[in-house]
Amino acid sequence: MTEEARIEKKELTVHLPGCELKLHVAADIEALITDVNDEDKVPCWADVWPAAYGLARFIWDNIAFKPGESVLELGAGMGLPGIVCALKNAELTLSDFNPLALEMAGENARQNGLSVKLLQEDWRTFACRDKYDYILASDILYDPKLNPYLGEIFLHNLKPAGKILIAHPERKATYDFLEAWYDPALFTQKRYTCEVELADSLLTHYNIVIHFLQSTA
Numbered sequence: 001m002t003e004e005a006r007i008e009k010k011e012l013t014v015h016l017p018g019c020e021l022k023l024h025v026a027a028d029i030e031a032l033i034t035d036v037n038d039e040d041k042v043p044c045w046a047d048v049w050p051a052a053y054g055l056a057r058f059i060w061d062n063i064a065f066k067p068g069e070s071v072l073e074l075g076a077g078m079g080l081p082g083i084v085c086a087l088k089n090a091e092l093t094l095s096d097f098n099p100l101a102l103e104m105a106g107e108n109a110r111q112n113g114l115s116v117k118l119l120q121e122d123w124r125t126f127a128c129r130d131k132y133d134y135i136l137a138s139d140i141l142y143d144p145k146l147n148p149y150l151g152e153i154f155l156h157n158l159k160p161a162g163k164i165l166i167a168h169p170e171r172k173a174t175y176d177f178l179e180a181w182y183d184p185a186l187f188t189q190k191r192y193t194c195e196v197e198l199a200d201s202l203l204t205h206y207n208i209v210i211h212f213l214q215s216t217a
Contacts, residue, residue, distance in 0.1 A: 007100065012048060014080065016060045019087065023048065023108045025078050048078050051139035054194045054208030055081040055167035065090040065134075072132040072157060074123070074150065075140035079105035079116075081167075082136060086114045090134070095119040123149040131159045137166045141174040151181045164213040169206050178211060187213040 007026055014021040025047045059081060065071075065088050073082035076094040078101070086092040086109065094105045094116055102118045109116045121128055123146055135158055141147050154164055164187075168174040182189060189211055196206040 007104070009104075014048075014053070014056065016057065016084070019060070021080070021083065021087075021112055023078055023080060023083075024104060024111075026104075044077070048080050049139050050169050050196045050198060050206040051167040051208050052077070052080045053198070054196045054206070055136065055138045055165060055210060056084045057196075058167070058192065058194055058210050059084045059088070059165070063088065069133040070130075070159075071134040071136060072119075072130075073136040073138070074153065075137070076105050077101055077138075079108050081138050081165075082116070083109055083112060083114060085134070085136070086116055087112070091117075093117040093119050093130075093132070095121050095128075097122050123153060126153050126157075128157065131157055131162070133159050133162050135162070135164045137164065139168050139171070141166060141168060141177050142171055144173055144176070147173065147177040147181075151177070155186075158215055160215060160217040162215050164211075166211040166213070167208055170209055174209075182213075185216070187215055189213050 009024040009026060012023045012025055014023060065085065069090050071082060071085040071090040072093045072095060073079065074095050076082055076096045079094050082092050082094050094102065096102050096105065099120055102120055106116065106118050119128060126149065135154060137150065141150060158164065192210040192212065194208050194210065196208050197204060
């Protein structure tokens with residue numbers, strides 16, 4: 001039995017226009033914490049966060065992937081935005097630091113009829129040299145210590161004319177990163193805002209900001 005199979009799970013239903021997704025997340029996130037003093041062991045991956053809902057809906061409504069276009073979701077967690085890309089015929093790679101996250105994200109993809117690639121990587125030692133048409137970053141730019149590593153991944157793993165989608169619930173750390181990192185000589189940027197309503201969340205209403213960057217290379 002895999003570790004993923006031993007996690008107590010609950011099912012989420014995600015409704016999109018004309019589509020219904022079934023995902024599993026951890027039923028009790030606190031039960032997965034093994035060391036509260038080690039940030040690497042805090043299971044932020046084990047749920048679907050508001051930004052992921054917002055980014056998934058934005059992709060569903062606005063992006064038409066061309067045949068063969070590739071997508072890398074960084075810090076994929078349960079994989080919702082990436083799975084929506086795969087449903088729209090993108091070639092998807094789900095990446096996460098935590099192997100349990102990848103197990104569950106892979107299962108979420110399979111139970112929605114999808115075949116995806118799984119990539120276990122640490123942003124601090126990111127070894128993958130593949131390049132992608134799209135890179136997704138759903139609420140992962142929240143730690144100033146880690147954000148510079150993500151900036152390097154964006155630059156090194158994006159194809160020429162590739163696109164980056166960054167989603168967050170109006171986080172100062174994300175704004176600060178983009179203000180320092182964004183170079184208008186390298187990227188164009190458009191910003192969108194979408195509202196997310198979550199009945200079972202700590203807050204019920206979120207404004208999710210989406211930065212759509214396209215390489216000028």
